[in-house]
Amino acid sequence: FAGQGYMSGFGNECSSEDPRCPGSLPEGQKKNQHYSSCVPQNNPQVCPYGLYAEQLSGSAFTCPRPANKRSWLYRILPSVKHKPFTQIPCGDLTENWDDVEPDPNQIRWLPFTIPKTTDTKVDFVAGLHTICGAGDSKSRNGISIHVFTCNSSMVDRCFNNSDGDFLIVPQQGELLITTEFGKMMVEPNEICVIQQGMRFSVDVFGETRGYLLEVYGAHFELPDLGPIGANGLANPRDFLCPVACYEERTVPTGYTVINKYQGKLFSCRQDFSPFNVVAWHGNYTPYKYNLKNFMVINCVAFDHADPSIFTVLTAKSTRPGVAIADFVIFPPRWGVADHTFRPPYYHRNCMSEFMGLIKGHYEAKEEGFQPGGASLHSVMTPHGPDVDCFEKNTSAELKPERVAEGTMAFMFESSFSMAVTKWGLETCQKLDKSYYQCWEPLRSHFNPNWKPSKQ
Incomplete structure (x- = not known):
């Protein structure tokens, strides 16, 4: 991987190319455009360095311009090159909201248990557990809330959520998240968003825990400020997206792509790393934010x-x-x-x-x-x-x-x-189960003879 770095921007048009391949990001349709010597000269049908162009669309093509989300990825091999997907066990990841009867009570959980490395190795995907949710990923309208508890990095496998966006909130331990757009180090008191369809892998450095909010059918955005005015709450410039950082690596034993689709998990194999994007540009990216900047x-x-x-x-x-x-x-x-x-x-x-x-x-x-x-x-x-x-x-x-x-x-x-x-x-x-007891000692302070004090 190339060095790490970040670019500012929330939902704005951004671009990045790996410094090892200068000029890998096409400049657009220009007459007599000069391409790298790696590309056959006078052939405008070929991307610089012989890369494949692939668009990742996060919205309908016909969305109004402010809501239209897409990025162009210039990669060594396109993501379509893989073996067929087959269904795999979901573990504690679910979209079945009818397993147990409804419970309207106040509910509280003690800190969720992190598996010990000495017992078994559990990576980010294996450590996902669904706590609650509603709606349906098929109809693109709903929400799921998960926790993740893990102790090991993802090795030669990545995750792709076809159902919605992930908002990840680390609570214990750092996450080194490798995406098709580059790498992000996300620590407790920071958050990151991996939007629908973006492939990513998570490295951890010991016992790790956090929360995850998943939404179907909508993307996260900054709230309207109204009378607050132009400044306040989270400012766009404090959101950071990664710099292109490609990996050219073949995996003879097979690289596993795990796909969450209609609430189920599927996997496929390919013989190369999915993080082979040399350059990209667009407004549909992963991003992180430090909560101290609020x-x-x-x-x-x-x-x-x-x-x-x-x-x-x-x-x-x-x-x-x-x-x-x-x-x-x-x-x-x-x-x-x-x-x-x-x-x-x-x-x-x-x-x-x-x-x-x-x-x-x-x-x-x-x-x-x-x-x-x-x-x-x-x-x-x-x-x-x-x-x-x-x-x-x-x-x-x-x-x-x-x-x-x-x-x-x-x-x-x-x-x-x-x-x-x-x-x-x-x-x-x-x-x-004792949560309700924190309100049990509340007593009546009612005094029917109370008189307002004179000011």
């Missing part, structure tokens, strides 16, 4: 704002203002609101809220909600701060203070009513 918008007067002000990325539905999924974070910030209860309020919501914790202690539940664990509050299921948080914050002095210092919690919020899988409720054995 520009927080917060309350500076009174009341508690809705969590939508912390939205990093959204996958919109066809209904205005309603998302298939939002990725929301709760970063370190100042709390300065007066005359109000500052933590999250008690709440019932028409959306589903899945929360995870990358590090630290979440302000509304400092004890039971742990890094590497998760919670799910389903449609119209009541939730809110535990009793300790409520008692502490109704008697605390209201002065400026840092909130969530050293912490990063996040939420996958969806308009879908999500079903929990059998793995999530039973097999993983991490269900916190």
Whole structure:
């Protein structure tokens, strides 16, 4: 592989060529265009260096220009050169939402177990487990939430998701993600998005864990800012995409391409690396983002704002203002609101809220909600701060203070009513059956004789 590097841009037209092959990126239709000496002269039908041109389309050809997503890949061999796909076991990856009966209760999981290297080697694909989801990849409308727990790198195999986009949130351990576009090192407190159809492989450096949001039928984009104006939340310039970094390698024993298609897994074999792209250009790429770059918008007067002000990325539905999924974070910030209860309020919501914790202690539940664990509050299921948080914050002095210092919690919020899988409720054995007890000590403070104090 060539050296690593990144280019800025979110959804913008970008281009890159491996520095080992200067001029490998065609400049366009120009009269008497000069190509590399590797290419037969005066033959405009051949790409520089004898490469194959292949387009990867992430949208319908006829989408409006702002929504039209595609990239051109200039590769040593095209991806069509492979043996037939055959179905393989899915493990704990599923799109079957009817394995167990619906459960409207508040659900919390303790940190998910990472397999020990001494027991068995588990790579990223083998370590995928579906927790919950809804909808259908065939109709291109839905969502799945997974965790990954692994201890080994993917060797001579890659993954391709034909169903939707992956938003990957590492919680423990670094991920070196090799894609057709180049490489990305993604650490905890960073995220990356691998869009539909992009082949990738994951190297890890020990016991590794994280969360994964999958959406069907839509791509992630930055939320509209409205009255916030031009600046705020996640800024486009902070999203990074990889630089071309090709591998010319034959694999006589066979390279395995794993394809997620209609909720099932299939594999095929080929005798060369799929990461053989020498140059590319387009606006349909993988990308990463460091959560520390998020520009927080917060309350500076009174009341508690809705969590939508912390939205990093959204996958919109066809209904205005309603998302298939939002990725929301709760970063370190100042709390300065007066005359109000500052933590999250008690709440019932028409959306589903899945929360995870990358590090630290979440302000509304400092004890039971742990890094590497998760919670799910389903449609119209009541939730809110535990009793300790409520008692502490109704008697605390209201002065400026840092909130969530050293912490990063996040939420996958969806308009879908999500079903929990059998793995999530039973097999993983991490269900916190005592979760409801964090609200049991709440007591009535009602006083019918209360009189407002004179100001």
